[in-house]
Amino acid sequence: MIEVINLEKRYDLGGETIKAVDNVSFTIDQGEFMAILGHSGSGKTTLLNLLGGLTRPSGGTVRIDGQDIWELSDNQLSALRNEKMNFIFQFASLIPTLNVIDNLLLPTVFGRKNSAELHGRALELLDTVGLADKAKAYPSQLSGGQQRRVAIARAFINQPMVVLADEPTGDLDEETEQEMIDLFRSMNKEHNTTFIIVTHSSHLAGQTDRQMRMTAGRLEQA
Ligand SMILES: Nc1ncnc2c1ncn2[C@@H]1O[C@H](COP(=O)(O)OP(=O)(O)O)[C@@H](O)[C@H]1O
Ligand SMILES: [Mg+2]
Numbered sequence: 001m002i003e004v005i006n007l008e009k010r011y012d013l014g015g016e017t018i019k020a021v022d023n024v025s026f027t028i029d030q031g032e033f034m035a036i037l038g039h040s041g042s043g044k045t046t047l048l049n050l051l052g053g054l055t056r057p058s059g060g061t062v063r064i065d066g067q068d069i070w071e072l073s074d075n076q077l078s079a080l081r082n083e084k085m086n087f088i089f090q091f092a093s094l095i096p097t098l099n100v101i102d103n104l105l106l107p108t109v110f111g112r113k114n115s116a117e118l119h120g121r122a123l124e125l126l127d128t129v130g131l132a133d134k135a136k137a138y139p140s141q142l143s144g145g146q147q148r149r150v151a152i153a154r155a156f157i158n159q160p161m162v163v164l165a166d167e168p169t170g171d172l173d174e175e176t177e178q179e180m181i182d183l184f185r186s187m188n189k190e191h192n193t194t195f196i197i198v199t200h201s202s203h204l205a206g207q208t209d210r211q212m213r214m215t216a217g218r219l220e221q222a
Pocket of ligand 1: 046
């Protein structure tokens, strides 16, 4: 469970202060499947980064399973992120010098898991996103949509408890978008994985169980 308590993030830009996230509080139960909607600049990416402990808040905090994440040491926070969460960033962020399978295995580098098992799992995930034949390809040899699907597959390699996804289907056609939504939903059902999905797609948002809207840093029930 994630508890967000009076969360704030301010940016000071030459005398002017922007409240990117403005006094946001809410609770997400394990296994929730939710969407965050909102215009560009409303604070969605900043909120996701705060939820995942990537950005330190200016005020308030985030508790995960009762633990205030900002009371942890840097190493403990990294370990918590590595064990419990995964990110799908807004722009597919594959490492250009690694092939697809090595990109998929990237989040496991800090883990201590059996590598043959992980390799098999990576291939299965690749098959799930329809790219079984691209294991040895490099990102530059893939289309934008294919790179996006690799980035989505990568989010599931560590079997995270929470997936934080920033516009995960932004550059996919409708059919592929639906396949990815179906994949998210099956992970949600089978493993009780929590999903927090930032999206402009009403098609995607309409298939979630709970929708919140961000407006100028504030979050409300949509
Ligand atoms: N690192 C930063 N430094 C200064 N301002 C930022 C930074 N990151 C975001 N902002 C500002 O915070 C606001 C929210 O940005 P963001 O979270 O990226 O919105 P969204 O993802 O909804 O488009 C915007 O006004 C943006 O310009
Ligand atoms: Mg954004």
